[in-house]
Amino acid sequence: MRAKDAVGRYGENVAASYLAAAGWQVVDRNWRGRAGELDIVALQGDELVVVEVKTRSGDGYGHPAEAVTHAKLARLRRLAAEWLAGHDLHPRSVRVDVIAVRTARRGPATVEHLTGVL
Numbered sequence: 001m002r003a004k005d006a007v008g009r010y011g012e013n014v015a016a017s018y019l020a021a022a023g024w025q026v027v028d029r030n031w032r033g034r035a036g037e038l039d040i041v042a043l044q045g046d047e048l049v050v051v052e053v054k055t056r057s058g059d060g061y062g063h064p065a066e067a068v069t070h071a072k073l074a075r076l077r078r079l080a081a082e083w084l085a086g087h088d089l090h091p092r093s094v095r096v097d098v099i100a101v102r103t104a105r106r107g108p109a110t111v112e113h114l115t116g117v118l
Contacts, residue, residue: 011055011101048091055101064100
């Protein structure tokens with residue numbers, strides 16, 4: 001596994017643990033559709049939340065959430081619709097969140113949760 005992939009996997013695990021600790025139900029991870037992948041699909045009450053996780057080990061490429069472009073958000077919206085079409089869930093609403101994870105040389109990673117970016 002490449003170092004970049006390992007950092008991403010670590011960030012997704014941190015994000016899933018963060019959501020579970022907040023009382024969310026993680027219903028799917030790394031789901032692949034025709035247009036790409038959904039990192040995390042979760043329920044917060046009766047709302048379906050598609051969570052894009054961006055992880056960085058440094059600030060050389062800017063804030064992790066800056067990597068989520070308008071094109072990426074549009075793709076996530078299409079993927080969310082595709083995911084819903086294949087599952088027997090009827091949420092009150094659907095939204096997209098971004099979780100930015102920054103790894104630390106020592107100690108735990110930091111998590112920043114951006115709610116309702118789309």
